[in-house]
Amino acid sequence: MGKSLSEIIISQHCQRDVKAGEIVLTPVDVCLLQDGTAPLAIRQLEKLGLKKLANPSRTVFFLDHAAPSPRRELSNDHKFIRDFVAQTGAQFSDIGGGISHQVINEYYVNPGDILIGADSHTCTGGALCAFSTGMGSSDVAVAMGLGKTWLRVPESFKIVVRGEFPLGVYAKDLILHFIGKIGADGATYKALEFCGETVENMTMSQRLTLSNMAVEAGAKVGLIAADKTTQKFLKEMGRGNKYREIKPEKDAVYERSIEIDVSRLEPQISFPHTVDNTRPLSQAQGVKIQQVFLGTCTNARLEDLKIFYEIVKGKKKNSSTRVIVTPASRKVYLDAMKSGYIQAFMEFGAEVLPSGCGPCVGVHGGVGADEDNILSTMNRNFRGRMGNPESNIYLASPAVCAATAIKGEIADPREFLTVKKGSSAKSSKKSSKQKKKK
Amino acid sequence: MTPKGSAWKFGDNISTDLIAPGRYFHLRSNLPEMAKHVMEDADPSFASKVNKGDFIVGGSNFGLGSSREHAPTIIKLAGVSAVLAKSFARIFYRNSINVGLPVLICDTDKIQTGDELEIDLVKGIILDRIRNLKLTFAPLPKVMINILNDGGLVAHIQKHGDFKLS
Numbered sequence: 001m002g003k004s005l006s007e008i009i010i011s012q013h014c015q016r017d018v019k020a021g022e023i024v025l026t027p028v029d030v031c032l033l034q035d036g037t038a039p040l041a042i043r044q045l046e047k048l049g050l051k052k053l054a055n056p057s058r059t060v061f062f063l064d065h066a067a068p069s070p071r072r073e074l075s076n077d078h079k080f081i082r083d084f085v086a087q088t089g090a091q092f093s094d095i096g097g098g099i100s101h102q103v104i105n106e107y108y109v110n111p112g113d114i115l116i117g118a119d120s121h122t123c124t125g126g127a128l129c130a131f132s133t134g135m136g137s138s139d140v141a142v143a144m145g146l147g148k149t150w151l152r153v154p155e156s157f158k159i160v161v162r163g164e165f166p167l168g169v170y171a172k173d174l175i176l177h178f179i180g181k182i183g184a185d186g187a188t189y190k191a192l193e194f195c196g197e198t199v200e201n202m203t204m205s206q207r208l209t210l211s212n213m214a215v216e217a218g219a220k221v222g223l224i225a226a227d228k229t230t231q232k233f234l235k236e237m238g239r240g241n242k243y244r245e246i247k248p249e250k251d252a253v254y255e256r257s258i259e260i261d262v263s264r265l266e267p268q269i270s271f272p273h274t275v276d277n278t279r280p281l282s283q284a285q286g287v288k289i290q291q292v293f294l295g296t297c298t299n300a301r302l303e304d305l306k307i308f309y310e311i312v313k314g315k316k317k318n319s320s321t322r323v324i325v326t327p328a329s330r331k332v333y334l335d336a337m338k339s340g341y342i343q344a345f346m347e348f349g350a351e352v353l354p355s356g357c358g359p360c361v362g363v364h365g366g367v368g369a370d371e372d373n374i375l376s377t378m379n380r381n382f383r384g385r386m387g388n389p390e391s392n393i394y395l396a397s398p399a400v401c402a403a404t405a406i407k408g409e410i411a412d413p414r415e416f417l418t419v420k421k422g423s424s425a426k427s428s429k430k431s432s433k434q435k436k437k438k
Numbered sequence: 439m440t441p442k443g444s445a446w447k448f449g450d451n452i453s454t455d456l457i458a459p460g461r462y463f464h465l466r467s468n469l470p471e472m473a474k475h476v477m478e479d480a481d482p483s484f485a486s487k488v489n490k491g492d493f494i495v496g497g498s499n500f501g502l503g504s505s506r507e508h509a510p511t512i513i514k515l516a517g518v519s520a521v522l523a524k525s526f527a528r529i530f531y532r533n534s535i536n537v538g539l540p541v542l543i544c545d546t547d548k549i550q551t552g553d554e555l556e557i558d559l560v561k562g563i564i565l566d567r568i569r570n571l572k573l574t575f576a577p578l579p580k581v582m583i584n585i586l587n588d589g590g591l592v593a594h595i596q597k598h599g600d601f602k603l604s
Contacts, residue, residue, distance in 0.1 A: 036506065040508065044591075047596075065463065118505055119505050135529060135532065136529060136533035136536055138533070149601075361460045362455070362459065363463045382503055383479055384456060
């Protein structure tokens with residue numbers, strides 16, 4: 001019997017053949033911590049009496065959840081983290097550097113790695129074919145101190161995606177549709193493997209959106225085979241030498257195989273208060289929206305900002321809707337400035353905030369009022385997620401968010417899109433030129 | 439260990455945002471203070487009503503969402519002796535064991551708020567004295583039993599210097 005991607009990666013680390021269901025001790029390549037989980041992890045490490053990090057060059061601390069700090073307590077947490085980084089030689093991304101899951105994949109994660117992060121969306125790294133999963137502060141403390149963790153090798157679900165995305169439909173719609181279908185606990189403890197022609201044709205940005213939301217179906221990881229797209233991304237990020245092809249063995253065993261054809265998929269909306277409460281856009285149009293949020297580790301890469309830009313450029317936002325944008329990282333922010341997106345967003349009437357997680361985790365920068373409806377590109381819409389349990393969060397793609405920001409109610413982006421090319425919709429010839437230039 | 443106490447019943451999909459709301463993010467380095475807000479967005483009066491030894495009883499997918507270990511930690515700090523649910527989200531389950539909070543998978547449909555429960559963690563039995571129910575719960579993997587018996591992950595590593603899988 002052949003191996004799934006999870007079995008391949010964990011077997012390589014354990015230097016023996018492992019099978020789904022086994023509990024193993026495995027070396028950990030990369031550790032991720034953020035300002036919400038790092039202080040507790042550091043205190044746990046101190047309790048363990050471990051003064052040195054197993055691998056400081058690949059233990060990375062991010063200040064992204066409260067960046068810049070809105071409160072004295074959090075400023076002191078930041079100082080505590082900075083001091084620890086200075087003592088141990090760990091890697092550090094300060095406020096404004098960006099969201100951990102974006103930056104870690106830009107600069108640190110390689111195919112075949114095992115990445116343990118004290119943040120549930122660590123699963124984003126699955127897009128680079130890294131076994132990448134979220135754990136709590138204590139587990140990550142032990143992993144950064146001892147350089148290892150224990151894992152139950154997960155059973156895998158194979159998600160085969162076929163067809164070309166219709167105009168105005170994206171990876172975000174696919175993953176919302178999938179979670180709506182399988183349920184918020186439909187893949188608990190399992191590994192997802194996304195494959196099929198549609199996934200093979202996706203850009204890395206879209207793949208990161210897919211893997212990012214694996215945890216919203218309860219999954220441990222959301223893996224995608226490492227292929228030429230992975231290689232191209234690594235080259236662009238200056239580490240093409242870290243590429244290696246990884247694909248599941250032909251006779252790999254899957255607990256379930258699920259086929260999805262996207263060629264007739266509509267844009268999707270997740271209604272409050274669970275991600276799996278998904279409906280097609282046609283059943284959501286007309287819901288009044290007081291705030292639109294384009295951001296987060298799910299959908300705030302350059303490609304996402306471009307989709308939003310193509311729809312809103314030269315227009316004015318609806319007067320009864322606030323619009324907030326947070327680029328995913330400093331790199332994305334700079335690239336968006338160079339491309340003219342940031343200026344266009346501000347002329348549209350949006351507020352562009354520093355790169356970070358603030359609004360999505362209810363810390364600062366976009367808390368809704370009681371009974372506000374918020375449409376967001378986030379991955380989660382749990383009650384209270386954005387800081388107020390009395391507001392409602394709807395989830396959608398950047399395109400639906402853009403159309404909605406114009407109309408003031410959940411709206412169809414296809415109305416604003418005319419030219420279709422591949423899986424990415426364009427609204428003008430100019431955008432095709434920009435693509436060629438890259 | 440045979441903890442006894444009252445049941446507090448919640449529904450399906452109790453997220454870590456309901457257990458440990460993000461608006462108290464600034465209290466993450468002050469967990470006793472944060473514990474005053476435990477479960478606040480699922481039941482605002484829970485923290486003031488719960489007694490030491492009581493149980494939280496959920497439906498399916500308890501603890502879904504973020505990896506914040508603060509969620510099971512403040513449940514434990516509030517005096518809750520175990521969480522019972524039909525199923526748990528993966529990270530919450532692992533975090534609970536790591537902080538020494540027993541999390542038990544069993545059929546919770548018939549248990550109601552106010553029921554008097556008694557749990558034998560060794561024999562794997564839950565007794566509901568009000569409804570005359572006897573429930574069993576799924577056993578934990580050995581590594582998790584070891585961590586729980588040692589009082590959590592930090593104590594476990596302090597004791598063995600490594601993970602003890604068997």
